[in-house]
Amino acid sequence: MAEIRKRNKALAVNPLKASSTLGAALAFLGLDRAIPMLHGSQGCTAFGKVFLVRHFREPIPLQTTAIDQVSAIMGGDEQLVEGLCTLCAKSAPALIGIPTTGLVETQGADVERGIRTFRAAHPEHADTAVVAVATPDYCGSLESGYAAAVRALIDALVPSGEPRRAARRSRRVNVLAGAHLTPGDLEHLKTLIAAFELEALVLPDLSGSLDGHLPTADYSALTTGGTPIGAFAELGGAAATLVIGDALGEAADLLAERTGVPDHRFTHLLGIEAVDQLMLTLSAIAERPVPAAIERQREQLQDAMLDSHFMLGMTRVAIAADPDLLVGWTELLAGVGAETVAAVAPSNAPVLARARCAEVRIGDLEDLERQAGAAHAELLVANAHGVQSAARLGIPLLRAGFPQFDRLGGFRRTWIGYQGTRDTLFELANLLLELERGEIHPYRSRLKQWPEHERTAA
Structure with a gap:
């Protein structure tokens, strides 16, 4: 076991982490026709959007409640309600995700109260799901914020009550995808699952929304691809759930409680041992041998x-x-x-x-x-x-x-x-x-006459 050495500095020099707020926004971007709206100042959102645009080289749908110096002191409920109303009226998204920032968390904002106020004042937008998640950027990292958003999505959108065991489809597999998986990883994972004649339902699915495709439709202010919002109601019909990433443990626990679907958990899928475990798991779920192409x-x-x-x-x-x-x-x-x-x-x-x-x-x-x-x-x-x-x-x-x-x-x-x-x-x-570590270079005797170009090289 590794020894954990905690931080002993009062500041970060050459910071490594991306904030938990950004991680939650990334999770929401893996859903179809969704848009994250960061509850905080305009600068916080602009900075996060630069990170995402430079990484994915794509236009990123990201909005903000634009808290100013007055609302930072007096409260930002009005900006939250106005932002939700504007997004619903202009774009009619299937889902609006609301990650909080350090500003409103320090202020002590009650985001759920703001959402209830919005629902009461604007019943015409009842079809748009709104999911809030507490992700102050002074706590955690991208991975923890992403995991918190996935848990919040399951809590808000997966029906509670008696697990629907009778409705299960034996060929479907839920996949809770960790923040460390790239769109390329998710595409490959879906291909591996399909090789066992299983159907993968990935949550969140960045391979559908941020895989670098050129859409044929006109410009959209929302995500174009990813996990459909309606798929959350169908998670209980799967034969099993694959959980990729220990950070998603709480989300996986909640999903298992809500649906009764058994899960199989993996920290990562790097290296032959981890992939062997995945292949054996898929083979058991599908009740089929590992395909020859994968062998x-x-x-x-x-x-x-x-x-x-x-x-x-x-x-x-x-x-x-x-x-x-x-x-x-x-x-x-x-x-x-x-x-x-x-x-x-x-x-x-x-x-x-x-x-x-x-x-x-x-x-x-x-x-x-x-x-x-x-x-x-x-x-x-x-x-x-x-x-x-x-x-x-x-x-x-x-x-x-x-x-x-x-x-x-x-x-x-x-x-x-x-x-x-x-x-x-x-x-x-x-x-x-390229480092040429330990390489033995050819020996050239000083006593022998070498051609000029070989002498220069030596």
């Missing part, structure tokens, strides 16, 4: 592990990521003989104790940089904010996590499954090959 992918991964172990074995790696992703990376690297010598997470979580390293520090990129330098790390795994740290350390960077704004297509990358793991191992090995 072939496993054989390809095994070959990639053999090919890359000369480069990856005993490599010293530093990692900065949200808890679920960080644990996945440490287990993946340990499986190929690499060593995690520095690990930093932006917020604490119980799953961090399972990380395959000596300690995990709760902190920022400055903490990672110091720890990696002291431990002589040879490779850094972090989001795009780790570029400067890698340059100062003089080691290569593998970009993973959110955000990735200095490369195209990072949000589409597939990391999971046998194929994703294989490609990740190849990329890690290629980065290390």
Whole structure:
């Protein structure tokens, strides 16, 4: 078990984390015809929107209640009701998600009271679902805010009462998708599930709304794709639920309580052991053997592990990521003989104790940089904010996590499954090959006359 070292600084230097407010907005963006409306100042929303636009390279539907200095003191219920009314009248969304910010949480705003006021004053907008979630940006990280939003969605939209066991469809599988899964990961996961002749209902489904497609319809102020709002009422009809990410534990508990559907939980889907567990689970649910095509992918991964172990074995790696992703990376690297010598997470979580390293520090990129330098790390795994740290350390960077704004297509990358793991191992090995670690250069005797161009090269 890893030792957890908590933050001992009064400030963040070169911050690592994205806020929980942004994580909740990301979860709402995985729903069809939805729009998040951040309850806070206009600047908070604008800053978050820049993060999302630069990461996905897409227009992001995001609104704000635009709390000003007067309403910050006197109360922002009026702005909340007005914002809800305006969005419903202009765009008729299926759902409006309301993540709170540090401003209104510090103020002590009663968001549920504001929603009740809106419902009473505007019954004509009863068809639009409104889901609020408390996500102050001074607490938690993107992963925890995302998980809180998923739980709030289940609490608001999944019918309560006696589980509907009689209505179950034996070929459907619910998937609670963690914040660390990219749209590319979700597409690949749905393909794997379909290979067992199962139907996947993913919640939230960023592969439908933020997968980088060019829509044929006219401009929409709402999300175009993702999980339909009506699908929440059908979650009780599935044969099983797959939960990807320990952060979604509370959401999974609530869903199981509401529907009675059995679930199978995975921290991550990186590495051969984790994917083997997923394949065996799907095989049991479908009551079918693992398809030959997937077995072939496993054989390809095994070959990639053999090919890359000369480069990856005993490599010293530093990692900065949200808890679920960080644990996945440490287990993946340990499986190929690499060593995690520095690990930093932006917020604490119980799953961090399972990380395959000596300690995990709760902190920022400055903490990672110091720890990696002291431990002589040879490779850094972090989001795009780790570029400067890698340059100062003089080691290569593998970009993973959110955000990735200095490369195209990072949000589409597939990391999971046998194929994703294989490609990740190849990329890690290629980065290390460029370092020429321990390479023996050809010896050129000073006593022998060499051609001019060879003398210059030597």
